[in-house]
Amino acid sequence: MVMCCVCGRVFRGRNRHQNLSTHMRIHTGETPFPCPHCPYRAKRKAHLQMHLERIHSPRGAASTWRDNHPPSAHHLPPHLPLPPPLPLPLPRSPPSLPDPQLPTATSPHHQKQ
Ligand SMILES: [Zn+2]
Numbered sequence: 232m233v234m235c236c237v238c239g240r241v242f243r244g245r246n247r248h249q250n251l252s253t254h255m256r257i258h259t260g261e262t263p264f265p266c267p268h269c270p271y272r273a274k275r276k277a278h279l280q281m282h283l284e285r286i287h288s289p290r291g292a293a294s295t296w297r298d299n300h301p302p303s304a305h306h307l308p309p310h311l312p313l314p315p316p317l318p319l320p321l322p323r324s325p326p327s328l329p330d331p332q333l334p335t336a337t338s339p340h341h342q343k344q
């Protein structure tokens with residue numbers, strides 16, 4: 232087993248050295264996974280993936296980010312007001328149906344070609 236010389240955490244298993252080196256980034260401040268979208272840097276790839284999921288994905292954005300990593304919203308221009316809603320187009324009046332009371336052997340609506 233290997234032990235962290237800083238905090239004494241013990242790592243066992245086949246990947247103990249890998250786990251220890253990953254863990255040591257907590258103490259060294261090494262952040263090898265920078266976010267491509269903002270200055271955020273993650274210590275672990277899973278953290279970066281979680282960050283991308285929560286901060287930069289359309290469904291995760293603007294929901295759960297905390298003050299440890301605010302997106303640079305204050306650098307963005309303010310949201311433009313939405314244009315006024317366009318008036319709904321009037322429904323087209325239905326074509327004049329032949330008077331059902333008159334005998335209509337031929338429909339004049341379909342006669343013109
Ligand atoms: Zn440690």
Ligand SMILES: [Zn+2]
Binds near residue numbers: 266267269270286
């Ligand atoms: Zn980011």
